[in-house]
Amino acid sequence: MSSNRDIDSLIELMAKLPGLGPRSARRTVLHLIAKRDLQLIPLADLMQKVAATARECLNCGNVGTTDICDICTDEKRANGQLCVVEDVADLWAMERGQAFKGRYHVLGGTLSALDQVGPEDLRIPQLVNRVEAEGISEVILALNATVDGLTTAHYIADQLEGRVTLTSLAQGVPIGGELDYLDDGTISAALNARKTL
């Protein structure tokens, strides 16, 4: 492609990133080489830093730089509410909405018969434990309104029934819609109008 092995390897790796393909990867690498000091070097440095420090919170699955994340160690957020999300991008989307003051639990995906994802492949056992251990009074299921998201919500509701108030995000989340695509106002409206299951 180029005549250089490192440049070609960089293009190959970039092409594996979600949403990029070979053509965007080539354009991006040329862009980075042209912006060496302003973009390429800072990007390489930050990637190295993040690779050295980023880790999953052992309690909730959020991404941070400590074994237990900032939200899990913040006592002000121990308000008895636990918001269950599919992945960290959804947690960040909820945080941008600035409406939720409790803690999170990141499942790490959804149940899926097709992809053979069962409860033990997600953080569902840990969720059940946390409800007891942290004296949770309300679990808010903020899962995507997809078939797998709804299946997962039903499964979790079965597991927790009788132990805790179960709610889910209300109107505002479109059918088939994914949280991370929504504007901040929609997320906050849906949270405030949440309903008991």
Next chain:
Amino acid sequence: MSSNRDIDSLIELMAKLPGLGPRSARRTVLHLIAKRDLQLIPLADLMQKVAATARECLNCGNVGTTDICDICTDEKRANGQLCVVEDVADLWAMERGQAFKGRYHVLGGTLSALDQVGPEDLRIPQLVNRVEAEGISEVILALNATVDGLTTAHYIADQLEGRVTLTSLAQGVPIGGELDYLDDGTISAALNARKTL
């Protein structure tokens, strides 16, 4: 966004890449953190290597790791043909075609009244010099068929008139192309350049 400064900075920098936005940048960074050993660390390493070694060929503007690139130092490619392209991505596209055996000259853009890009902002003076210095017999203008590309081709043709044979890529229907997907200009150019079977 996340609660970590380095992760946030990495997302901000990624969001500046062409074709990515804040949302893709967040997803990409989470993807990279999840694929730390297989993607994040190799990507950071390769970026650092490329930042340390990549440079523009002083002769043609291609990107490589030496002051004069592999194509310019390859004597087999001194066949008297010089292919003029807008940028390095176009040079790579020509190389993938494996049809051109000569050398290249990368302009670094096109003339543009709107963006105030003049001949001295591109490698046009160097192109005129090379035609003399390298004993070039044919200059192939492989510029994009945009208004600025055509303006640039005309300007270069004026500069080189009488010194060298000037050609440009044929316009027509791409191999495997379906008429119904082509713009009208392409169809009419292909019709005007039709050949007897």
